[in-house]
């Protein structure tokens with residue numbers, strides 16, 4: 623068995639207090655929090671070298687709150703550009719913070735290392751299925767070519783949008799949308815750009831994010847079919863070269879009520895916890911994992927849902943409404959961008975986006991601003 627640090631183990635069965643499935647931002651956070659609280663934890667990740675296709679944009683406020691590493695930050699973005707379907711452009715200078723663009727391979731690997739440093743055991747292995755779900759959970763994990771049975775009191779499943787754990791536990795997966803993304807070599811922009819228009823991203827947006835030596839660009843849509851053509855429309859509109867490193871992936875649409883099934887807790891993309899409208903998931907995956915770990919530490923799995931709802935439910939519900947209302951057609955997208963021209967709207971939005979710990983007052987003032995516009 624190969625562990626993160628290359629240590630070999632030979633056993634065909636393991637016993638641990640908590641099994642964490644998936645070594646992305648959610649899984650590593652859960653494992654670190656558990657290990658820091660002296661909870662015996664094993665994290666299984668199917669491939670330590672996996673690099674998740676991702677824009678890698680994380681608001682600066684999250685770094686302090688979650689003690690995130692700065693090494694994978696390739697660029698600090700201090701300007702956002704929004705372009706409406708008709709070409710109306712709004713530029714927002716970020717005050718009091720920035721968006722950090724991280725390289726996901728390095729980011730995920732450092733987070734796993736932090737979990738291991740805290741005392742969690744990391745194993746490269748693919749979760750296959752639950753063999754038994756009860757007060758004890760027996761999971762089958764394929765390590766190399768061999769099945770390993772891992773018995774645990776709890777499982778935190780953080781195995782992403784294609785979660786096998788959800789399916790094996792008999793839980794309905796969250797709905798998902800699709801994105802197609804690619805890297806382009808030259809540093810074409812210093813802003814995070816969001817382009818709206820149904821000719822290239824109906825119901826979503828296309829983006830260009832600078833990462834230092836390259837930019838990532840992409841387009842979202844409800845269906846995988848036709849997404850490549852939509853993305854080509856965007857490249858033409860933005861006058862970008864075609865490039866050849868296209869990758870397609872799914873992004874969950876929040877709305878389902880996936881938290882736990884008994885002692886199996888779901889966190890991050892596996893639970894659909896991606897913010898509607900912005901489709902930002904890294905921060906929320908890590909916070910959900912932290913809440914799940916805290917619930918396990920207290921031996922009260924139902925606490926997880928309470929902690930999450932208290933902190934995020936209003937925010938997610940509002941953003942879902944805004945997404946449905948403002949991205950439904952070109953006229954609404956046009957209205958959205960024009961609203962974002964107003965300095966007080968920019969200030970309220972950025973306060974909420976950059977500073978995730980923003981108090982209820984910040985959220986309420988944001989709700990009040992948009993309540994006026996949604997008729």
Ligand SMILES: Cc1cc2nc3c(=O)[nH]c(=O)nc-3n(C[C@H](O)[C@H](O)[C@H](O)COP(=O)(O)OP(=O)(O)OC[C@H]3O[C@@H](n4cnc5c(N)ncnc54)[C@H](O)[C@@H]3O)c2cc1C
Nearest residue numbers: 644646647648668676677678679749781782890891903904
């Ligand atoms: C193109 C694109 C751009 C995005 N841009 C941004 C952005 O700029 N900012 C942002 O905040 N969010 C962004 N997101 C969303 C963000 O990537 C996710 O929300 C985030 O990665 C969720 O973290 P997670 O740990 O829940 O899942 P993941 O990061 O998907 O991690 C899941 C882990 O589980 C492992 N795994 C899967 N199956 C198994 C198994 N059977 N056994 C063991 N391990 C398994 C995987 O290898 C992976 O390491 C983007 C998403 C996409 C697709």
